[in-house]
Amino acid sequence: MLDSKTPMAETDYFNLVMEVVARIPPGRVTTYGLIARHLGRPRGARTVGWALNGGSADGAPCHRVVNRLGELSGRMSFGNQFVMEDLLRSEGVSFCENGTIRMDLHLWDPSAGGP
DNA sequence: AACGTGACTGCCC
DNA sequence: CGGGCAGCCACGT
Numbered sequence: 001m002l003d004s005k006t007p008m009a010e011t012d013y014f015n016l017v018m019e020v021v022a023r024i025p026p027g028r029v030t031t032y033g034l035i036a037r038h039l040g041r042p043r044g045a046r047t048v049g050w051a052l053n054g055g056s057a058d059g060a061p062c063h064r065v066v067n068r069l070g071e072l073s074g075r076m077s078f079g080n081q082f083v084m085e086d087l088l089r090s091e092g093v094s095f096c097e098n099g100t101i102r103m104d105l106h107l108w109d110p111s112a113g114g115p
Numbered sequence: 116a117a118c119g120t121g122a123c124t125g126c127c128c
Numbered sequence: 129c130g131g132g133c134a135g136c137c138a139c140g141t
Contacts, residue, residue, distance in 0.1 A: 013138070032123055038139085040117080042124095043136040049122035050134065050138060073122045100129095 017051035019068070020110045022058040027092035028108035029101050031068045038110040063087050063112070070101035 020035045032045040041047060063084040066078045067073045072081040085095060089114045 021123080033125095036123085041133085041137065045123035045136085046121065046139080047123090047137045049138095053122055053123095067123065069126095098129095 004096050013044075013047055014051040014054045017048050018060040021052070021062060021065055023110065024061065024064045024108055025033075027106065029064050029088070029093065029103070029106050029112060030108045031066060031089070032073075034109055035065070044083075064091075066101055066103075070096070070103040070107075071099070071102075079102060 002098060016039055017035060020038055021030075024030055028082045030047040031064040033042070036042060038093075048065070052060070052065060063072070072084045081099075085099065088101065089095065093106050
């Protein structure tokens, strides 16, 4: 589907990550490790974070990407994690009292291909 | 080619 | 999921 018009190279890990992140349905979240595993790098979780940091793509709502704890790790790049939290809440995501996302309710797997 | 760095994860306590 | 240590991937210098 997107492969027919998406001229991305293997070296463009950045573009590849963006594709997966862009496929995350609203009200859902995923983890770096899940994405990395879907890309074929089960140990490349850090590389996924690097990709999002490398370029702020509007087509890739990085605010839907969190660490395995359901916590918004990109606070340093976003500026304020509260912005992401409120944004996710607007999509219908529930948060714990400690400010982390309820992964058990909103965790989405890229391999699932959809909601 | 090597070292250092970073939006991570897994294992251990 | 409280904190600490090591491993992995890709990039910049």
